Amino acid sequence: MITTTALLTDHYELTMIKAAIGSGTAFRRSVFELFPRRLPEGRRYGVVAGVGRMLNALENFTFDDATIDFLRRTGVVDDPTAQWLSTYRFTGDIWGYPEGELYFPNSPLLQVEGTFAEACVLETLLLSIYNYDSAVASAASRMTLMAGSRPCIEMGSRRTNEWAAVAAARAAYIAGFASTSNLEAGHSYGVPTAGTAAHSFTLLHDTEEEAFRAQLASLGDNTTLLVDTYDIREAVIKGVELTDGRLGAVRLDSGDLAELAVDVRKLLDSLGADKTRIIVTSDLDEWQIAALRGAPVDGYGVGTSLVTGSGHPTCGFVYKLVSRATGDSADSPMEPVYKKSLNKATVGGRKFALRRLDSFDRAEAEVVGIGAPADGDNNDRDLLVPLVTNGEIVGREELSVARDRHLAARDELPRAARKMSKGDPAIPTIYLDEEAAR
Template identity: 75%
Template sequence: MLNSTALLTDHYELTMVRAAMRSGAAFRHSIFELFPRRLPTGRRYGVVAGVGRALEAIEAFTFDDATVSFLLEQKIVDQPLAEWLAGYRFTGSIWGYPEGEIYFPGSPLMIVEGSFAEAVILETVLLSIYNYDSAVASAASRMTAMAGDRPCIEMGSRRTNEIAAVAAARAAYVAGFATTSNLEAGRRYGVPTRGTAAHSFTLLHASEREAFEAQIGSLGEDTTLLVDTYDIDTAVRTGVELTNGKLGAIRLDSGDLAELASEVRQLLDSLGATNTRILVTSDLDEWQIAALRGAPVDGFGVGTSLITGSGAPTCGFVYKLVARADTDEQDAPLQPVAKKSVNKTSIGGRKFALRRLDARGKAEAEVIGVGAAPADDGNDRPLLVELVRDGVIVGDEPLSVAQERHARARAELPLAALKMSRGEAAIPTLLLDADGHVTDNPYARSEQ
């Protein structure tokens, strides 16, 4: 269970509620939507991650006495708002794309329904989780797609802050990474962890042989030896000799990895170590992994590029009010509301979504209904699931389920989605009105 997440938010979330309480509009029935207007430039699809972390954050979004006192002392809240916050718990309902799902421009990734006050103050924490986790998962998906059946290891903890490191390891696992080097991700989320030794371990000892003997003696013959501290050829021969040809793996962390992997594979085979695997690291990204597909590489360790979203460290998700009642009455009808700002358009009304599939089960379109669910043509797949019902978390699930879901969703995409060259979204987003007619979709325009 997390400590309180209530102050992982922006100042203006609370001042909006304060002012809305004064105007009398704070507790009107409202619907907010978390969505992307576009994909990062050149990307063909995105991956939803952070759903489980967001549910944890909602559960922990409470204001204790010390927090309320701080807000009063700083004059951020007044007494009526302080009294309301002291008893705050989200009591509304939330629907969303489940973790691991693919998304496209305009996808209604999360729909939050409740009073304006209780829903609006979740904006910042939800966006901070979704924007980062989904950026990492989207990069990770491209990497695992290029790696194919060869495992990827997340090892970016030293390239970001300590909290983001845990989130990144979790998000990468959702998108197909096999393991992480981060132990807190293992403890908190059950992500499998792996690790052996760095160059400093070899440099600590009087000789490479002495270092390898200690590592093998401690971790067993199936360990992975880092062989490029000094001379690779000598290191490989030493590792094979010390294990009688049973060495688990070697790791290459510098140089021309494709050329070195080929040379080391030949050397290992000539020494009888035909089952010894070759792992590569060294600032890899999806393009380098793709370039190594023809090399005798058995696994990839990825750090900096992964935890920075491989050039797209945020997804640009936004959280907008899309419908609200005009009064506090329980049965007051909801009115669609939308922004008309240039390049920051939103679409009013409650959304429903499905993935349109062809006869082969391949994705053809993201279909979004406004005000009514779009018609299923027989084999389409609904995308929104219930996450919170009347304040109770109902959408929690094991991380392995999200990983399996991602593999299935990515397999539905057309082959063009997996190209590493820049391109448009792999499938179009179709916006339907309440009568089922296709309407103008601002998210489909490149300038948006």
């Protein structure tokens, strides 16, 4: 059982600190920024997720005796570095976009301020959480957008590693999914869980009727029967018969789902089971959900596409030093720093961000001030909120808050953002330098 998150990192994070301690620069005040250079091709917005998981991981980012022993034994750190790590606790400040918020190219999602050493060592931890969770949430948001009022169920646990599955269920819930099949997500985060039976349960019994009777006896008439193991028509008729028309739902997991849903709906209605819902599964993604909007479908179960970010399993977030003190003393002035690398240049300076809204509360732009906040009017929204202050976590919140925030932020977008066709970001990102920001 992992009791510390300190080794969920890359080797070079610690060798950088080792060298910086040696050069006397490790404890210069610094600001790091986590941001996306771009959205995945054709996507119109992204969704921030993983904030709560990051705060939990940060709280457990300490180097215990066993961890220090491993690092010494393998030659990763020297004695001065080991001594510093043995008392490590992040003591700086972190501001970030709150969970469920939308992001766009170059949105300054996190601003991490502390000494170089204490902020640098967090790079891999922050990126690994944000890149995956936000990829899942971004895909999930597109799926729930296409589903409209019809619920989506997350059921991708068997398509990723066991702990990524938990993170995926959490991220999907923030972006509007109604429930998950993953029990650990229910236990750890309070995500509603759901599930009934697989084809193996039907095949276990001598007849489909016996399987249905056993499931109904255990779970009640409101359960969902999987009806495509043998003959769909016969299965639906038997399910309705066994429940006197009170069957909760049927699930279709193969074939032409749109055509089958129409046929099954007609059959259910003809049998008097007009309240019985139709749930569809089978490698769904946002495009298939969109294609099924005209079919009599009442809910969607989504697995593989969701937990792999629907083709984009990472957001490409990066974590870069953007400002540092000019000297080692606590009162040394800060100066912007930036990369000039080809295709990987960065914008230096501490960032501030707001969502600019028009008179109809429709999002117009992401406005990023460099060195000072941009002026907003009465309906513009500041996007960076305090998450950690002087090393103390201040940004924890309930998942329901993040879930509501996401729906509200998505509703602010121009209507073009709802298109599944490839397009530019829904709103532009506008940089203001320090002079203009004032």
